[in-house]
Amino acid sequence: DTGVSQDPRHKITKRGQNVTFRCDPISEHNRLYWYRQTLGQGPEFLTYFQNEAQLEKSRLLSDRFSAERPKGSFSTLEIQRTEQGDSAMYLCASSSHGGFEQFFGPGTRLTVL
């Protein structure tokens, strides 16, 4: 079973460093989503791709954040100049065209010291 996978599962970094996370969606899914969950909150939507096109970005996605999906398959989320407030669980999900259900990966837990 090839569900959604994310790498790494955990990342500890120092404030000011850049980090990059990867998400591999379910292979036939053309939609890919990034969410962020901070302590005590539900996941919050960050951005969405249909194939390689980034179609929507939340106001939560500051200009230090950039996401790509270059060939419409895997996606990367980069955070530049990390801040302690970026510490969170970063979740990726994918869905098929026309389908409502989103399938989630296990997340990458980021800790910024």
Added chain:
Amino acid sequence: ILNVEQSPQSLHVQEGDSTNFTCSFPSSNFYALHWYRWETAKSPEALFVMTLNGDEKKKGRISATLNTKEGYSYLYIKGSQPEDSATYLCALLFMSGGGADGLTFGKGTHLIIQP
């Protein structure tokens, strides 16, 4: 801003007892309501996707209902087992941008089943 509210925030239930919790939302302008179960160190697992007023879904001991007119959904667990311990998330796909936008989540109900 469209908020999704879940209550209670946490719940301790004795093994074998039944329980339920609530998801409430302000608008009927959504495509679908989702329930997810999220166990520690695992991926959130989809339980139900509900779209119609009056929808009732069931999977084993877990069931859910949806009332779009009054703006709530209930999740029921019958005969709780320790493996039911998890955070249960409710999420809505609101009609704000063609149906492909991200989900709006509640904060979840953290359920602990005590043996």
